[in-house]
Structure formats: structure tokens, C-alpha cells
Amino acid sequence: MLGDMTIKRMDNVGIVVDDLDAAVAFFTELGMELEGRMPIEGSWAGKVVGLDGMRSEIAMMRVPGAPGRLELATYHSPKSITPEPAVTPSNTLGLHRVMYAVDDIEDTLARLRPHGAELVGEVTRYEDAYLLCYLRGPGGIILALAEELS
Structure with missing residues (x-):
């Protein structure tokens, strides 16, 4: 208990x-x-x-x-x-990322690119459920975006 x-x-x-x-x-x-x-x-x-x-x-x-x-x-x-290397790969111990559910992943990426967003890999479909991606923002912040497919 x-x-x-x-x-x-x-x-x-x-x-x-x-x-x-x-x-x-x-x-x-x-x-x-x-x-x-x-x-x-x-x-x-x-x-x-x-x-x-x-x-x-x-x-x-x-x-x-x-x-x-x-x-x-x-x-x-x-x-x-600043860690060495400054841009750490996704499998770095202790690395954090925050995931956000969004309505439109491509629109979100288009709006964030002028603010320094860069894809880590690529936008990928997971089964028929989600579009997913990792991106880097200012100062190397890593975010994940998920768009639910319906």
C-alpha cells in the first residue's frame, strides 16, 4: 500500500x-x-x-x-x-526530449523553421496511427512531434 x-x-x-x-x-x-x-x-x-x-x-x-x-x-x-560534442546524438545518456501532440506536423515544422528548428531524422509514419519526428530547436533542445492520423 x-x-x-x-x-x-x-x-x-x-x-x-x-x-x-x-x-x-x-x-x-x-x-x-x-x-x-x-x-x-x-x-x-x-x-x-x-x-x-x-x-x-x-x-x-x-x-x-x-x-x-x-x-x-x-x-x-x-x-x-556546452556539452562535447555540442550537438549530441539521440542515444546520448541523460538526453531529454519533450513530445508534443500537434494537429499538423508539416505546418508546425514550417512555423518553427524560422526559429531555428531542424529535423534530427525525418518525419516518419508509425503504422496507420501517427506521423512522428524529432527536431532540434534553439540551443540544441530536442522535441518530438506526433500527429495522430485518423
């Missing part, structure tokens, strides 16, 4: 970005809404993330009318670290 040990919900997924404005613009174009932006600093914040002298800014994005939030964070101090 789990009792009080159950998880209540998944609150958000956090992604570190180098350019917060560009990331907010990218996810706004995807269809998310900016819930708010705020600086995060102080000894309490550094203790949470294990970084002394930490100063950052976050932007909380939400899916309109649905659960699901994305916390975009940029670090002013200490500066963010």
Missing part, C-alpha cells in the same frame, strides 16, 4: 537554454503560452541546484487549456556549460 507516498503530478520539465528570449519565441510559435518570467538567485537557489553564487532567469511556458508546463532557464552565474 502506497498511502501518502504517491506522486501528485508531474509539475514541469526544465530545460537549460543559452538564449531565453529565443527559446520563449520558439515555444510560443509552437503554441505554448508564457506564464511568467522571473530571476532565481540567492543562497537557497544555489543549494537546490548545487551551484555556488547561482543567478538565473526562468520562463514558465504552459500548454493552453491542458496540463503540461515547461520551465526554460538561463544561467547568468555560473555560466552554462
